[in-house]
Structures are given as structure tokens and as C-alpha cells.
Amino acid sequence: MTTNTIYRTAESVSPGHPDKICDQISDAILDAYLVQDPDARVAMEAVGGHGRVFVVGEVTSDAEVEIEPIVQRIAGQGLQLDIKIVKQSPEIANGVDTGGAGDQGIMVGYACNETPELLPLETILARQLNQFLYQKWAFDGKTQITLKDAQIEAVVASFQNAKTAELTAAVQEWLNGQTAQTQGQNPRLHVNPAGDWIQGGFDADTGLTGRKLVVDNYGPRIPIGGGCFSGKDPSKVDRSAAYMARRVAIDYLEKQGASEVFCYLAYAIGYAEPLEATVVIDGTPQQITGYNLTPRGIVDALDLKKPKYEDTAAHGHFGRPGLTWDCR
Numbered sequence: 001m002t003t004n005t006i007y008r009t010a011e012s013v014s015p016g017h018p019d020k021i022c023d024q025i026s027d028a029i030l031d032a033y034l035v036q037d038p039d040a041r042v043a044m045e046a047v048g049g050h051g052r053v054f055v056v057g058e059v060t061s062d063a064e065v066e067i068e069p070i071v072q073r074i075a076g077q078g079l080q081l082d083i084k085i086v087k088q089s090p091e092i093a094n095g096v097d098t099g100g101a102g103d104q105g106i107m108v109g110y111a112c113n114e115t116p117e118l119l120p121l122e123t124i125l126a127r128q129l130n131q132f133l134y135q136k137w138a139f140d141g142k143t144q145i146t147l148k149d150a151q152i153e154a155v156v157a158s159f160q161n162a163k164t165a166e167l168t169a170a171v172q173e174w175l176n177g178q179t180a181q182t183q184g185q186n187p188r189l190h191v192n193p194a195g196d197w198i199q200g201g202f203d204a205d206t207g208l209t210g211r212k213l214v215v216d217n218y219g220p221r222i223p224i225g226g227g228c229f230s231g232k233d234p235s236k237v238d239r240s241a242a243y244m245a246r247r248v249a250i251d252y253l254e255k256q257g258a259s260e261v262f263c264y265l266a267y268a269i270g271y272a273e274p275l276e277a278t279v280v281i282d283g284t285p286q287q288i289t290g291y292n293l294t295p296r297g298i299v300d301a302l303d304l305k306k307p308k309y310e311d312t313a314a315h316g317h318f319g320r321p322g323l324t325w326d327c328r
Contacts, residue, residue, distance in 0.1 A: 109245025
């Protein structure tokens with residue numbers, strides 16, 4: 001009898017990656033508004049690169065936030081900054097003011113029993129390696145893990161300002177601590193495969209808020225709804241309902257003793273109740289019960305009006321302690 005080999009791959013990017021810099025700028029600005037005004041309506045995007053940062057978005061709030069110091073703290077000094085912020089569209093505001101969703105959208109939540117973080121193994125390993133290397137080289141960087149039947153088959157690591165020999169030694173150090181995923185195997189290493197590199201971040205590439213959606217979610221094995229999180233206040237279901245979908249998936253995983261749970265929530269702009277609220281528990285779908293899944297209900301249940309979002313933009317939105325929508 002033949003056995004099918006299963007390959008799974010996921011990547012992670014460091015907080016110094018251009019896209020992640022933009023995510024952090026957007027969420028740091030959001031946090032600054034929420035400090036002064038928990039009811040602030042914020043939708044903030046940043047694009048940066050090659051000496052210039054453009055911050056654009058919509059804010060409805062009486063709070064006054066200085067944008068430039070935030071950008072300088074996260075992206076560095078000496079950047080030309082352009083800012084264009086207007087109030088939220090009154091047509092959108094009308095729907096949100098009555099408790100409706102600020103946009104249509106589909107949100108996917110997920111939980112599995114592969115790891116203590118209740119996330120796919122390849123996603124967790126790629127993130128953990130990235131965080132391990134970032135502690136040594138706090139710059140632009142990427143990691144990637146390929147599993148073959150749950151064993152580490154290949155590792156890719158590229159980090160700015162890291163000499164290949166030193167980076168290889170650090171990757172090997174990390175691998176030595178992953179005995180459950182190596183078991184005497186000798187994973188293929190691709191360390192700085194294009195050569196050592198000094199130019200990174202905004203000096204080498206452009207960044208944009210919301211361009212690392214799969215990294216922000218669950219890795220390429222799990223579908224996503226398509227909306228980004230960073231820069232959006234919790235009235236936006238792109239963010240809040242995605243977090244609630246994760247909470248629901250974890251709850252059903254634990255209650256049912258399941259191996260894997262998907263949660264699907266869908267909304268229409270200006271309408272409070274979800275159009276779909278489904279969980280798929282080990283392949284069996286059923287309707288979600290016992291939750292207030294309106295935007296206001298989600299915000300209250302998960303305590304989402306507090307400033308806590310910049311950190312999620314840097315290190316991940318799921319599978320981390322201290323998040324009301326995640327592991328207890």
C-alpha cells in the first residue's frame with residue numbers, strides 16, 4: 001500500500017520588513033487615537049520606501065494625534081512624510097452608527113490541535129525561527145519552513161546585516177532545539193541564498209499596510225477572507241469579526257475535543273447580524289450558537305476598544321498569550 005507524502009510550507013517576516021513597518025505605523029496611529037478616544041473611527045494605511053512615507057486614511061474623532069513622531073519611532077528619522085487624513089464617509093458612518101457592519105466581508109477563523117498555540121505547525125515554526133533570529137538581527141528578514149510528514153525538510157532564512165556563516169549557525173542552534181520535528185533528520189538549509197545583504201527595509205523595497213495577509217492569518221494552508229487588520233478600529237468587521245472567528249474556533253475546538261475547526265462569518269454593510277455563522281468541526285458543518293456576533297457584541301465581548309494593536313502588527317495576530325480572542 002502506498003502512503004501519500006504530505007508537504008506543508010509557511011513563511012514569516014520580521015518586524016523590520018517594509019510591509020510590517022507599514023502595518024506597525026498604521027496600528028500605532030490607531031492605538032494613539034484609542035488612547036484619547038476609545039470610540040474613534042480609524043482606517044489608516046501607510047506606504048513607504050526609498051526615503052518617503054505616505055500616510056492616508058479616514059478618522060472620525062475629536063482626538064488629536066501627532067503622526068510624525070510615530071512614523072519616526074517605527075521607521076526611522078530623515079524620511080519625507082506626506083499625510084492625508086479625512087473624516088469617514090457619511091454614508092458609511094450612517095450604517096455603523098446604527099450598529100451595522102462598516103463593510104461587507106467574509107472572515108475565517110481557525111484552530112487546530114497541532115501546536116499549543118492552536119495553529120498549523122509550519123506556521124508556528126516559521127514564526128518562532130523568525131523571532132529567534134530577529135533577537136540577534138533586528139532588521140529586515142524572512143524565514144520559511146517546509147515540512148515533510150510533520151518533519152522539517154527545508155529551512156529558508158534571509159536576514160539583513162547577517163553574515164551567512166553566523167546566520168547558518170543561528171539557524172542550526174534553533175534547529176537543535178526542535179528535536180520533535182527533526183528526529184535525526186538533516187534539513188536542507190537555504191541561508192541568505194542570494195548572498196549576504198546590507199540594504200534592507202525601506203532602503204531596498206517599498207512597504208504597504210495589509211500586504212502580508214497570509215502571514216497575519218494562519219499560513220497558506222488555511223483560507224482567508226481577504227481583508228487586512230492593521231490600521232482599522234474594531235467597528236470594522238475585517239478586524240473584529242476575524243478575531244471573533246478565531247475565538248469561536250478555539251471554543252468549539254476545546255468543547256468538542258476536535259482536531260480542527262474552521263469558522264466562517266459573513267456580513268453586509270450597514271447590517272448588524274452576520275449573513276453566515278458556520279463552524280466546520282473535523283469536516284462536519286454546523287451553525288454557531290451562543291454568541292452575539294453583531295459588531296457591537298464582538299467589540300464588547302473581546303474588549304477591543306483598548307489600544308493594543310501595534311504589537312499584533314509586529315509579531316502576529318493569533319497564537320499568542322494575552323489576546324482576548326486567542327488562547328487563554
